[in-house]
Amino acid sequence: MSTKKNYGFATKAIHAGEEPDYRKGASGDVVVPIHLSTTFARKDVTDPTGGYEYTRSLNPTRKALETKLASLENAAYGLAFTSGLAAESTVLLSLLKSGDHIVAFEDLYGGTKRLFNNVFQKLEYGVSYVDATDPTEVEKAITPATKLVWIETPSNPLLKISDIKAIAEISHKHHLILVVDNTFLSPYFQKPLNLGADIVVHSSTKYIGGHSDVLGGAVLVNDPVYYEKIQYNQNAVGAVLPPFDSYLTLRGIKTLAVRLEQHQKNALEVAHYLENHPKVKKVIYPGLESHPQHALAKVQTTGFGGVLSFELKGTLEDAKAFLKKLNVFALAESLGGVESLIELPSLMTHSSVAKEVRDKIGITDTLIRVSVGIEDIHDLIADLKQALE
């Protein structure tokens, strides 16, 4: 079934990559086993059993996950890594070399910017950051050395949206590779490859895993040349997702569709509640009509996700006091798990961004980011209500 693309998303999330083995002597597991063996025996020197030799190169549990992820993104190939940043590093090492240049969205995940600025710039990869919500800004930053464009949409924590199709057209006109970080919406709500992107990267730590209990990353690609280069380095560098973590991620994915529907439903209710609260200055959520790119979100995605940000009226101290009073929302970084998480970007996820830059782009002292979980909505609203009072 993994090769058939005409099944619905939820069906593929449950079955792709986990075809029961009915051959004589096999056990017909409906869930792929956790293959812990690091090495695989063969009868004949030149004939590795089932193509398996050594777990870093290929492991049956990881392969099941890679097949499932590819199926969900409508990709020809999938690769699973130990973390989102390991996936990103392997893409950069595989496709670029010293002297090459990247045009990147200025609003990227902090860890991705750290990777570009503090690791790859030392290897003489050049990077220019632009406001990718305006595709012409991307085009303006392209130089003869540019090889790759890197965007993330919606962005974090300001939920800015970039037009994937328009940026793919610009990238291809200049023979560049477009990479889209699809962590915030997951393939359930957004399929960048269908919109013209060349490579999708994920932190599967977030919605794909979905339970805040397993770190992971993924790369999805259609072009066999890019695939071969990245797959070569997946093995050569070795940041592969372990079998047990692959199993946990496979298990998480099975409920991706129902989880994301509920995340979105709860997020919209929380957004409406906060938008009408006198102590809230503004709410940023792509599902609200008030979001400046609501129209683009509606055509580019099939949903708005579960993350929103809002600005409290008052001071940093008011924001801290509000966060301290919450009982159901956990004050924590990360996102995408079933539990509701809340955080203050200026002092937590984005504290390494200079205050002038934060103020300029809108990460004020009272901006709060929420990853709305799938608890009972009345408990979430009641918790916000008592903390705002």
Ligand SMILES: *Cc1c(COP(=O)(O)O)cnc(C)c1O
């Ligand atoms: C968390 C995150 C990453 C990094 O992933 P890790 O699994 O933490 O390495 C990359 N991009 C986005 C958008 C993220 O939220």
